[in-house]
Amino acid sequence: MRPSSLVLLAGAVSAPAVAGTVTVTVPRLNVAEYHRPYVAIWLEPVGGGAARTLAVWYDVKKKGNEPGTKWLSDLRAWWRKGGRSLKLPADGVSGATRTPGQYTIPLPADIKPGQYVLNVEAARETGGRELVSVPITAAGGRATGKSELGAVAVTR
Amino acid sequence: MKLSHLMIAAAALAIPAAASAHRMWMLPSATVVSGTESWVTVDAAVSNDLFFFDHQPLRLEQMKVWQPDGSAGQLQNGSTGRYRSTFDVQLNKPGTWKIGTAMSGVMGSFKVNGEEKRVGGRGGPPRPGMPAPLTVADIPADATDVKLTESSTRNEIFVTAGEPTTTVFAPTNTGLEMAPITHPDELVSGEAAKFRFLIDGKAAANLKVTVIPGGKRYRDAEGAMELTTGADGVLSVTWPSAGMYWLNATATDAKTMTPRATQRRMSYVTTLEVLTP
Numbered sequence: 178m179r180p181s182s183l184v185l186l187a188g189a190v191s192a193p194a195v196a197g198t199v200t201v202t203v204p205r206l207n208v209a210e211y212h213r214p215y216v217a218i219w220l221e222p223v224g225g226g227a228a229r230t231l232a233v234w235y236d237v238k239k240k241g242n243e244p245g246t247k248w249l250s251d252l253r254a255w256w257r258k259g260g261r262s263l264k265l266p267a268d269g270v271s272g273a274t275r276t277p278g279q280y281t282i283p284l285p286a287d288i289k290p291g292q293y294v295l296n297v298e299a300a301r302e303t304g305g306r307e308l309v310s311v312p313i314t315a316a317g318g319r320a321t322g323k324s325e326l327g328a329v330a331v332t333r
Numbered sequence: 334m335k336l337s338h339l340m341i342a343a344a345a346l347a348i349p350a351a352a353s354a355h356r357m358w359m360l361p362s363a364t365v366v367s368g369t370e371s372w373v374t375v376d377a378a379v380s381n382d383l384f385f386f387d388h389q390p391l392r393l394e395q396m397k398v399w400q401p402d403g404s405a406g407q408l409q410n411g412s413t414g415r416y417r418s419t420f421d422v423q424l425n426k427p428g429t430w431k432i433g434t435a436m437s438g439v440m441g442s443f444k445v446n447g448e449e450k451r452v453g454g455r456g457g458p459p460r461p462g463m464p465a466p467l468t469v470a471d472i473p474a475d476a477t478d479v480k481l482t483e484s485s486t487r488n489e490i491f492v493t494a495g496e497p498t499t500t501v502f503a504p505t506n507t508g509l510e511m512a513p514i515t516h517p518d519e520l521v522s523g524e525a526a527k528f529r530f531l532i533d534g535k536a537a538a539n540l541k542v543t544v545i546p547g548g549k550r551y552r553d554a555e556g557a558m559e560l561t562t563g564a565d566g567v568l569s570v571t572w573p574s575a576g577m578y579w580l581n582a583t584a585t586d587a588k589t590m591t592p593r594a595t596q597r598r599m600s601y602v603t604t605l606e607v608l609t610p
Contacts, residue, residue: 242370243370244368244370246367246368246370247366247367247368247370247371248367249367249368250363250365250366250367253365253608253609254610256365256367257365257519257521257608260367261367261495261496261497262495262496308610
């Protein structure tokens with residue numbers, strides 16, 4: 178078995194052992210007008226194929242003329258790669274926007290073996306937009322955003 | 334007729350005359366929106382520099398909206414100012430919408446008793462102090478030196494709510510049309526996009542296509558890409574950067590419908606939004 182498929186398979190075998198996790202850092206920014214960013218976290222197979230959204234944090238509660246979903250397309254890469262076909266709110270996927278800090282979410286247990294890239298995209302009202310891509314290797318993966326995202330780590 | 338006069342007439346009618354460099358364009362506030370609560374607002378104008386309205390508005394009388402299922406949609410809050418028209422479209426159904434105009438006309442000249450007269454020209458309401466332009470029906474039987482050119486222009490944009498659809502791309506098989514291969518609302522800088530062009534429903538090979546990025550005022554060069562379609566009528570464009578682009582394809586042939594017309598000029602215009610990867 179190739180090492181890359183090792184951990185992603187771990188959930189599928191009976192030993193619950195160590196489940197993979199994704200840790201995303203929403204940085205604290207020193208700006209005059211701060212709004213919590215919209216964030217999408219998704220897995221993409223390296224060879225192409227459907228993206229799988231693990232989490233999307235947006236203004237779930239805002240309704241009316243301009244519901245919170247209006248700005249989901251500002252997460253441009255995620256929107257194009259699958260966000261636009263996702264019915265929201267989605268159980269276990271959508272959630273409220275997060276304050277600055279570190280957040281850990283589990284990698285789903287039922288992912289097919291294969292090579293994946295983890296993507297995290299953040300877009301902030303009156304702020305910037307950033308996409309951080311982390312190729313997942315046997316040892317996990319790690320990358321750091323420059324502006325809208327801090328460290329992103331995949332453990333397995 | 335003086336050249337300057339001809340240019341104004343052509344711009345107002347939005348039929349591209351060879352003498353006119355004025356470009357007709359529409360600029361949507363967004364091409365990709367989420368949900369079915371969103372609106373787009375569109376600027377429509379005729380000018381040289383893209384996308385700056387500083388010359389003439391594009392008239393809204395002929396502007397149409399196609400819903401994702403191909404049926405007629407609604408244009409709202411239309412207004413025509415000195416330099417531009419604006420209007421809104423509520424994208425209340427998911428899928429890809431088309432907004433635009435298809436215009437055609439006949440221009441040219443003929444002689445009666447040695448005196449040259451012009452046919453066609455300015456559209457819209459009559460201007461005070463100016464006689465109404467002659468039409469093809471006004472050409473007397475004894476006219477000589479009849480020179481008539483058919484002109485047709487399509488100017489359309491595509492906006493998508495939610496997932497993109499392709500129903501509005503269905504060609505009418507008349508004149509010059511674009512049949513996208515790459516969805517026009519899925520354009521990404523650095524990636525090649527492919528669009529097939531058709532004339533009367535058949536692949537338009539070796540068609541000249543100009544692609545110009547917006548924001549002309551803030552750079553020195555026009556930055557135009559002069560491209561040509563392949564034998565299969567397919568144009569391939571690789572976008573150098575994200576932004577709004579104006580695309581214009583033109584063709585001339587002799588397949589006229591109007592009696593005594595010798596030439597047909599066709600033009601296709603669209604505005605495309607390219608996003609960052």
